[in-house]
Amino acid sequence: xxxxxxxxxxxxxxxxxxxxxxxxxxxxxxxxxxxxxxxxxxxxxxxxxxxxxxxxxxxxxxxxxxxxxxxxxxxxxxxxxxxxxxxxxxxxxxxxxxxxxxxxxxxxxxxxxxxxxxxxxxxxxxxxxxxxxxxxxxxxxxxxxxxxxxxxxxxxxxxxxxxxxxxxxxxxxxxxxxxxxxxxxxxxxxxxxxxxxxxxxxxxxxxxxxxxxxxxxxxxxxxxxxxxxxxxxxxxxxxxxxxxxxxxxxxxxxxxxxxxxxxxxxxxxxxxxxxxxxxxxxxxxxxxxxxxxxxxxxxxxxxxxxxxxxxxxxxxxxxxxxxxxxxxxxxxxxxxxxxxxxxxxxxxxxxxxxxxxxxxxxxxxxxxxxxxxxxxxxxxxxxxxxxxxxxxxxxxxxxxxxxxxxxxxxxxxxxxxxxxxxxxxxxxxxxxxxxxxxxxxxxxxxxxxxxxxxxxxxxxxxxxxxxxxxxxxxxxxxxxxxxxxxxxxxxxxxxxxxxxxxxxxxxxxxxxxxxxxxxxxxxxxxxxxxxxxxxxxxxxxxxxxxxxxxxxxxxxxxxxxxxxxxxxxxxxxxxxxxxxxxxxxxxxxxxxxxxxxxxxxxxxxxxxxxx
Amino acid sequence: xxxxxxxxxxxxxxxxxxxxxxxxxxxxxxxxxxxxxxxxxxxxxxxxxxxxxxxxxxxxxxxxxxxxxxxxxxxxxxxxxxxxxxxxxxxxxxxxxxxxxxxxxxxxxxxxxxxxxxxxxxxxxxxxxxxxxxxxxxxxxxxxxxxxxxxxxxxxxxxxxxxxxxxxxxxxxxxxxxxxxxxxxxxxxxxxxxxxxxxxxxxxxxxxxxxxxxxxxxxxxxxxxxxxxxxxxxxxxxxxxxxxxxxxxxxxxxxxxxxxxxxxxxxxxxxxxxxxxxxxxxxxxxxxxxxxxxxxxxxxxxxxxxxxxxxxxxxxxxxxxxxxxxxxxxxxxxxxxxxxxxxxxxxxxxx
Numbered sequence: 035x036x037x038x039x040x041x042x043x044x045x046x047x048x049x050x051x052x053x054x055x056x057x058x059x060x061x062x063x064x065x066x067x068x069x070x071x072x073x074x075x076x077x078x079x080x081x082x083x084x085x086x087x088x089x090x091x092x093x094x095x096x097x098x099x100x101x102x103x104x105x106x107x108x109x110x111x112x113x114x115x116x117x118x119x120x121x122x123x124x125x126x127x128x129x130x131x132x133x134x135x136x137x138x139x140x141x142x143x144x145x146x147x148x149x150x151x152x153x154x155x156x157x158x159x160x161x162x163x164x165x166x167x168x169x170x171x172x173x174x175x176x177x178x179x180x181x182x183x184x185x186x187x188x189x190x191x192x193x194x195x196x197x198x199x200x201x202x203x204x205x206x207x208x209x210x211x212x213x214x215x216x217x218x219x220x221x222x223x224x225x226x227x228x229x230x231x232x233x234x235x236x237x238x239x240x241x242x243x244x245x246x247x248x249x250x251x252x253x254x255x256x257x258x259x260x261x262x263x264x265x266x267x268x269x270x271x272x273x274x275x276x277x278x279x280x281x282x283x284x285x286x287x288x289x290x291x292x293x294x295x296x297x298x299x300x301x302x303x304x305x306x307x308x309x310x311x312x313x314x315x316x317x318x319x320x321x322x323x324x325x326x327x328x329x330x331x332x333x334x335x336x337x338x339x340x341x342x343x344x345x346x347x348x349x350x351x352x353x354x355x356x357x358x359x360x361x362x363x364x365x366x367x368x369x370x371x372x373x374x375x376x377x378x379x380x381x382x383x384x385x386x387x388x389x390x391x392x393x394x395x396x397x398x399x400x401x402x403x404x405x406x407x408x409x410x411x412x413x414x415x416x417x418x419x420x421x422x423x424x425x426x427x428x429x430x431x432x433x434x435x436x437x438x439x440x441x442x443x444x445x446x447x448x449x450x451x452x453x454x455x456x457x458x459x460x461x462x463x464x465x466x467x468x469x470x471x472x473x474x475x476x477x478x479x480x481x482x483x484x485x486x487x488x489x490x491x492x493x494x495x496x497x498x499x500x501x502x503x504x505x506x507x508x509x510x511x512x513x514x515x516x517x518x519x520x521x522x523x524x525x526x527x528x529x530x531x532x533x534x535x536x537x538x539x540x541x542x543x544x545x546x547x548x549x550x551x552x553x554x555x556x557x558x559x560x561x562x563x564x565x566x567x568x569x570x571x572x573x574x575x576x577x578x579x580x581x582x583x584x585x586x587x588x589x590x591x592x593x594x595x596x597x598x599x600x601x602x603x604x605x606x607x608x609x610x611x612x613x614x615x616x617x618x619x620x621x622x623x624x625x626x627x628x629x630x631x632x633x634x635x636x637x638x639x640x641x642x643x644x645x
Numbered sequence: 646x647x648x649x650x651x652x653x654x655x656x657x658x659x660x661x662x663x664x665x666x667x668x669x670x671x672x673x674x675x676x677x678x679x680x681x682x683x684x685x686x687x688x689x690x691x692x693x694x695x696x697x698x699x700x701x702x703x704x705x706x707x708x709x710x711x712x713x714x715x716x717x718x719x720x721x722x723x724x725x726x727x728x729x730x731x732x733x734x735x736x737x738x739x740x741x742x743x744x745x746x747x748x749x750x751x752x753x754x755x756x757x758x759x760x761x762x763x764x765x766x767x768x769x770x771x772x773x774x775x776x777x778x779x780x781x782x783x784x785x786x787x788x789x790x791x792x793x794x795x796x797x798x799x800x801x802x803x804x805x806x807x808x809x810x811x812x813x814x815x816x817x818x819x820x821x822x823x824x825x826x827x828x829x830x831x832x833x834x835x836x837x838x839x840x841x842x843x844x845x846x847x848x849x850x851x852x853x854x855x856x857x858x859x860x861x862x863x864x865x866x867x868x869x870x871x872x873x874x875x876x877x878x879x880x881x882x883x884x885x886x887x888x889x890x891x892x893x894x895x896x897x898x899x900x901x902x903x904x905x906x907x908x909x910x911x912x913x914x915x916x917x918x919x920x921x922x923x924x925x926x927x928x929x930x931x932x933x934x935x936x937x938x939x940x941x942x943x944x945x946x947x948x949x950x951x952x953x954x955x956x957x958x959x960x961x962x963x964x965x966x967x968x969x970x971x972x973x974x975x976x977x978x979x980x981x982x983x984x985x986x987x988x989x990x991x992x993x994x995x996x
Contacts, residue, residue, distance in 0.1 A: 067996075240992075241996075242996055243995055244995050252988075252991070255983065256982055256983065256988070258977075258978065258982060260744075260745070260973040260974070260981065261741060261973065263737075263740075263741065284987065285981070287969055292967050292968060292969040293966055293968050293969065294968075294969050294976055294980050295968075296744040296962075296963075296966050296968055297966075298744070301766055301767070301769075301770040302766065304734065304767075305740075305770065306737075307737075308730070308734045308737025308738045308740075308741060308767070309737045309738070311730075312708070312730075312737065312738035312739060312740060312741025312743075312744075313741035313742060313744050313973075314741070315728060315738075315741075315742060315745075316706070316742040316746050316749075317745055317746065317974035317975075318741075318745030318973045320741060320745070334734075335731060335734065338730065428989075428992040429988050429991065429992055431982070431984065431985045432985070433984050435978075437978060469726075471703075471706045471725075471726035471742070471746070471749060472703055472704050472706070472726070472746065472749050473703070475701060475702070476724060479723070479724045479726055480726065480727075481719060481727040481728075482726070483727075484729065484731060485729070
């Protein structure tokens with residue numbers, strides 16, 4: 035019995051990198067969104083430009099489950115190289131769509147799936163003589179065929195073609211023609227639609243589809259960043275590239291055309307962070323975007339910025355490590371390396387957005403936090419958020435919002451006789467005042483150094499001066515807890531002894547997993563951590579439960595370690611749920627892992643055991 | 646090393662510059678370097694140059710790396726903001742600072758370990774980007790703070806204080822700077838204040854990447870027979886190609902020079918660099934010839950000093966980026982934030 039479902043299936047396109055499939059696939063995903071149906075696309079791609087296999091997956095989900103699901107219901111197998119593995123990965127009773135022009139590579143045939151052969155190459159070769167056109171239109175013809183097979187509104191596809199080629203009008207008709215070629219073939223040769231189909235819905239609302247890296251770049255534009263220094267590294271490069279694009283549009287003096295920003299592609303990550311620190315010291319809002327290996331290289335200057343108290347913003351789009359690891363696969367593996375970056379006793383502010391909308395907000399906010407706290411602030415994205423289009427609430431900006439430049443003493447302040455001690459805690463919040471270089475002819479000058487200094491920035495190796503400074507830095511982190519985004523708690527309908535803590539890109543899969551677990555009879559309270567240092571609410575949440583599952587995407591349970599270390603929690607009560615194979619974490623995985631433990635545990639609650 | 650703090654008061658008849666400042670206003674904390682260190686002479690030359698140019702001290706940002714040389718910004722221009730960064734990274738920190746505020750004067754102070762070894766990459770890239778700065782390497786061929794290891798500028802065959810002979814080839818930072826596109830390249834000697842002060846003045850007025858390699862003998866670890874960076878050796882092998890006068894504004898040249906013996910370079914700010922030729926064959930506006938000449942003289946064991954190359958039409962990084970004249974650190978919400986209406990449009994395009 036072939037799979038049947040409406041607005042609830044996973045379709046996967048197996049393509050060859052560089053074959054032009056990306057834009058056709060994206061058009062397919064966007065058309066579903068235009069039909070009012072929630073969907074979640076994901077790129078799976080190798081660290082290569084051309085020739086290696088890539089996959090594009092779209093999860094169609096009326097129930098709004100935007101995390102990866104796992105499994106494939108419809109495989110569009112266009113890559114002979116991966117054909118056998120692709121066929122093997124189709125769910126029983128699922129569908130295989132393939133190019134039937136030539137025989138596919140020999141392999142184990144499956145009798146438990148439904149085969150749909152479309153002679154795409156033959157249709158193309160008959161219609162087009164130019165090899166490049168044959169390649170590109172093949173993708174479009176395939177989408178046209180799918181539109182019939184899945185009952186997709188062809189008008190939405192036609193509209194998208196029109197929008198995509200608005201500036202190259204002569205490409206519109208040929209593309210629409212190609213769509214209809216595919217659609218006509220499918221209608222003539224198969225019973226359309228198949229068991230899995232689309233039906234217009236109204237679940238999108240005002241949501242948008244955007245990549246996390248683009249959203250973070252926009253956040254940097256809105257947050258007032260003027261200096262960006264970066265070094266290309268997957269999966270973060272598109273942050274700087276998008277920042278460049280947006281600055282080109284929105285950051286030029288309309289009268290003179292002059293730039294209100296400076297972007298340097300530096301010689302390496304060390305120079306990138308050096309420029310950020312230099313610019314921020316001089317009063318500009320500056321950031322870099324990088325990934326794990328870059329974080330490793332920047333360590334020394336992170337420690338400098340922490341100790342000399344220089345605001346700086348680092349966007350870390352995490353990928354699977356260690357070393358070069360899996361550069362095009364996702365993980366949450368830089369948490370500890372960022373939290374305690376550099377030698378000596380250091381602690382840094384981390385922000386952990388769950389999606390593109392938060393990537394925008396947190397990146398814009400990061401500049402305020404950095405200026406307010408005078409310290410490095412890390413925005414921890416990952417490949418899953420950064421390089422995939424994700425449905426999210428529209429980006430918002432309050433025009434009344436002013437940038438918080440933190441405690442900066444001006445020439446007028448100095449002239450009025452305000453006392454300036456660069457590292458003096460005058461307000462009791464452990465945050466001192468700073469001056470920008472060049473402020474006043476005789477007052478407010480000071481020396482910035484990575485060596486130990488006293489409260490007035492004078493070089494000092496006195497133990498007491500050093501300890502006072504280090505203690506103040508700790509107190510500053512206490513201040514940070516009250517400023518940073520709070521953790522969000524979502525309690526179950528009825529009381530439970532079990533809680534879950536999660537963060538970042540795990541969010542959509544976690545929410546779906548909670549639904550699955552509830553259906554299995556397991557209730558869980560949820561807490562999504564959004565910043566480090568941890569707010570007091572995190573400790574309270576743990577105190578409220580006997581056991582708390584910590585769900586994250588790395589091998590060593592880094593968030594759990596951080597919680598144990600910072601909040602002095604008994605590790606026994608924190609159960610690690612770890613997903614780290616480089617693929618996006620799924621609800622199936624989480625609910626399976628937590629559910630099995632809860633089923634098997636049958637733990638006697640601590641309270642009962644002790645009473 | 647001086648143990649007595651200098652008194653704050655000064656004689657009322659001390660000469661004042663155009664801003665009404667005396668030399669004392671350009672001084673700073675007492676040096677903690679070894680007595681007789683060449684670096685202190687360079688600090689003194691920076692003070693003298695700043696005084697003579699009548700720079701407002703607080704409009705200078707002095708940025709350094711790590712090492713004896715990088716400690717020296719504490720000892721000059723006490724009213725300026727200073728930044729003693731990490732080893733070898735002065736150029737990137739300076740680049741970032743310069744991007745944030747194009748209106749300040751940027752003095753980068755580094756050493757041969759800082760710029761020729763750990764920071765060789767950053768040295769190169771800051772020069773090739775044309776960052777508007779005066780980049781001074783206080784070059785003694787040795788690691789002073791860690792007590793006498795060879796640096797990458799130590800000549801092959803040079804002998805360390807402990808008797809070890811350097812077998813590695815030396816990096817010639819001047820040759821590198823010329824190749825990398827620095828638009829002002831000079832070499833001088835810490836013991837020749839008369840030559841060094843005008844070179845620093847010219848470098849500060851230059852708009853673009855100005856690099857000065859100052860041979861500065863290390864009294865403690867590299868001033869013995871067998872060293873090619875000792876006072877005696879440098880004095881004996883110094884080959885000055887020109888003597889420099891610098892005119893601010895477009896003042897008429899009052900000094901009479903023998904015809905054919907003078908090269909003039911007018912810079913963007915109107916300053917005129919007047920070079921009195923000591924070597925008739927040397928043309929400081931010809932980059933290729935300069936590179937050749939340096940190689941030939943080096944082969945003969947001579948240390949060529951003077952203003953070796955200057956491009957009066959130089960550009961800097963801000964010109965390449967076409968940045969607004971207002972320093973970026975002074976821009977605010979109205980100039981930087983596109984606002985909610987634009988965001989609504991962006992949102993609409995993403996549906």
